[in-house]
Amino acid sequence: MSLIQKKNKILLVEPEFPIPTKSKNHSNFLPIGLLKLATYYRKKGNKIKLNRGNHPAGFYPDRILITSLFTYWADYVKETVQYYRKIYPKSKIEVGGIYATLMPEHCKEHTGCDKVFLAQHKGADACFPAYDLVDVDYQIIHGMRGCTNKCPFCGIWKLEQKNFKNIKQIKKEICSNHIIFYDNNMLVNPYIEEILEMLAITKYKERVIHCECQSGFDGRVLMQKPYLAKMLKKSRFENIRVAWDFPYNEDSVRMVESWIMLLENAGYKRNEIFVFMIYNWKYDYTQLERKRAKCFELGVQIADCRYRPLNQTFDKYNPRTKKQTSKDYYIHPNWTDASIRQFRRNVRKHNICIRYKISWDRYDPTLERLNSRKRLIQLEVKNIT
Ligand code: SF4
Structure with missing residues (x-):
């Protein structure tokens, strides 16, 4: 040989x-x-x-x-x-x-x-990504693989074996002032406190680091360790998202309210916080609308995610088409094509209203098509007319 x-x-x-x-x-x-x-x-x-x-x-x-x-x-x-x-x-x-x-x-x-x-x-997973092959101003770090939960709509626990990186491993990887963590459930990392402490004080090229977590945070862990909210803020985590993927009832409303309070007390503005919601799934349009309306009352935005089964091999959903059927894309038995489109429309309207602090009835669909600077000017004009 x-x-x-x-x-x-x-x-x-x-x-x-x-x-x-x-x-x-x-x-x-x-x-x-x-x-x-x-x-x-x-x-x-x-x-x-x-x-x-x-x-x-x-x-x-x-x-x-x-x-x-x-x-x-x-x-x-x-x-x-x-x-x-x-x-x-x-x-x-x-x-x-x-x-x-x-x-x-x-x-x-x-x-x-x-x-x-x-x-x-x-x-390969142990290697540093070859960023020279792409043009990006951030870096991605997998601080963990797998997840401690087994949510029925998610494939992570089937795809990845659970594994957590410690502070030393993460620190060694830092090569940018903007880190996106690809962690599936970052707060369950047993080393999370030391990692956040390190991120708060670490500098790259003499400048501090800003962080994001692609998958959002588990509010239930935040409740168990409320001090983590302030630690997230101190380590400059932005685009904060928490998931409300359980039904609408008094308990769940109370729970979501306390997550938002924790984050607000840590220094996050309500209209910059997102609540993840999975729709076209087992909870129907009425339930989802109740959740959405509650989020409107709480002053937070929604990150909506349309459910597709993990073995779905096509998706020809077209937001510009008026009507489609399950031959085009997956429609859950509790949903219809019309209710899916209506929920999407409501979420778009919801987010514009929250982002620009306008009431539901002052919403104007042209706001969605303008870029954010033009939107603000238009809103100012509307407010004085
Ligand atoms: S917590 Fe998130 S990553 Fe973990 S199984 Fe549930 S949806 Fe998937």
């Missing part, structure tokens, strides 16, 4: 997902797994290229590693596999990521790839 390892030409590909060009580098969509794989394979001396979409590589790759996201974007992965198969028929094509891990058999058959890669690549 030769001791000299063959160096490969490896093409890393993000499929042509339906993400607007201006949002490609948004932290929600950055192909962080591919950036870690880039570092991993570079270290081994391989030639690497990242393609975001379907276009020639500029060399003939030995291997093509394609990432996947939601299961309902399976067709985009298939298109990408077929595109690269056609121009590089001799390359080995492998698909990894969320869809591949949740539905490996479907992925292999549907896309026609050579291999499906399950879960995280342990070697």
